[in-house]
Amino acid sequence: MRLLLAALLLISLTTVYAQKSRNSVRLGVDYMSIDVPSPDAVAFRPNLRLTRNFFNNRIVVASTVGYFSKSDANSSFPNFVFRGNQRKRITADFTLLINLLKRNQHTLRIGGGLSVWYIDDKLIDSSVFLTVSPTSPAISLYFLAYNQIRVIDTGWHVTAEYEYLITPKLGIDARLTFTAVHLEQSSLAGIGLGYHF
Numbered sequence: 001m002r003l004l005l006a007a008l009l010l011i012s013l014t015t016v017y018a019q020k021s022r023n024s025v026r027l028g029v030d031y032m033s034i035d036v037p038s039p040d041a042v043a044f045r046p047n048l049r050l051t052r053n054f055f056n057n058r059i060v061v062a063s064t065v066g067y068f069s070k071s072d073a074n075s076s077f078p079n080f081v082f083r084g085n086q087r088k089r090i091t092a093d094f095t096l097l098i099n100l101l102k103r104n105q106h107t108l109r110i111g112g113g114l115s116v117w118y119i120d121d122k123l124i125d126s127s128v129f130l131t132v133s134p135t136s137p138a139i140s141l142y143f144l145a146y147n148q149i150r151v152i153d154t155g156w157h158v159t160a161e162y163e164y165l166i167t168p169k170l171g172i173d174a175r176l177t178f179t180a181v182h183l184e185q186s187s188l189a190g191i192g193l194g195y196h197f
Helices: 002-020
Strands: 022-035 039-054 059-071 075-077 080-082 086-099 106-131 140-165 170-181 185-196
Touching: 022 059, 022 170, 039 086, 039 185, 086 140, 106 170
Parallel strands: none
Antiparallel strands: 022 039, 022 185, 039 059, 059 086, 075 080, 086 106, 106 140, 140 170, 170 185
């Protein structure tokens, strides 16, 4: 009997909290730098985030997916043009956040969680350019080698964000994030527009 009462109580509490929880979807963009270990590439990362709020918005569980692409400018040698380093990231972050403010219109959250990134890099490994004296007929030899890296990498991230609700359904936010996966580190500063439902 006690087990049945405990199960009913747990179901009731879960139902109450589920009714009080809220969902939101957010479109954002982050200014992202890849540090390996010094800054190596900087670009914008568009992203989409889905969240679920619990305990009157005190705890938030979020999942974010984003895409990062950076290509260095093409370089040239006499009569030879070649592409620079190319970097791509498909990012997935799973975050647990705690709200530090009790105000309805303002939210300040801190938290962190798991990061899973797909890394696709095509980097210049070595190059050789051999030319004959300019006074002789133009004879040139060019050799360029790229190193391709394709891997799924995991790690962690920490983040802090502030959100202001323009209306009960619409909010704008700003956030700072630091991510460390196995192969690299990344710093992000972003803004977003969210819809609560």
